[in-house]
Amino acid sequence: MVANYIHDLREFVGSRPLVMAGAGVIVRNEADELLLQLRADTKDWGLPGGSMEPGESLEDTAKRELFEETGLHAEGFRFLRMCSGPEFYARYPNGDEVYNVISVYEAHSVSGEFAMLDGESLDLRYFALDDLPELNHITQKMLSGLLIP
Template identity: 35%
Template sequence: MAISEYLKSLRSVVGTRLLFLPGVTAVVFDDAGRVLLGRRSDDGSWGLIAGVMDPGEQPAETVVREVFEETAVHVVPERITGVFTQPPNTYPNGDRTEYVDISFRCRAVGGEARVNDDESLEVGWFALDELPPIGDLTRRRIEWAQLPGPAASFLS
């Protein structure tokens, strides 16, 4: 998985110890109402496009950057749909993280969905009634993004 220079510099100091990081997740819809998913290269699971903010970067800028870097799709963030802390995670290399995630509903405005970096094995558009196997949190994020209005959802 790709790692920013900032995160590399932190890891050089703290090693694999737990880092508390700001992240974003994109729930991207196209004009047909399909959702954009990627199949991760590290574990083969399908999920939404996500990433870590860089210093000085706004969350909406991060979500636009991450979607393009991973899928070559251009998006416009429409609204925040969820804010919560994810459970701690340990990567195969031993790095431990816990993310504060800001989930955005986004609209695709250009580009052609394709694998655009080494973080995904596949990317594609899926009708909501034809989703591949996804986790409960991914499903919940998609449901939140379909709710009407500007309100965000929170885990408790």
């Protein structure tokens, strides 16, 4: 599990910045609303997604994170963009710092019932694109030009 891998890395480097590869997943329902998660660590809204585990492909990461954070399954994923650079830096409430390299995917043929299985989500909700809550800065950058101006 990625939490153990990251935990093991943190044992060596402490809170110093890490370069982390991961995936973010765009899920839209039949009303074209966007699925967002209220994150347990930062208490802000963002896309489901997370860090790659050793041996995974980025698409495997998207599939696993979607299920772990939402309980949903997707039959397929379409790659949309790769995000990196200083605007994808994050410092978490516990002091950990990361420079994210994020592949953004759109999930297709999504099924299942909401289930927050990994403790990383406080809430899951679909939002109309013209009525999104305040998004965390990384999600804003990931969606910029894709779904939001």
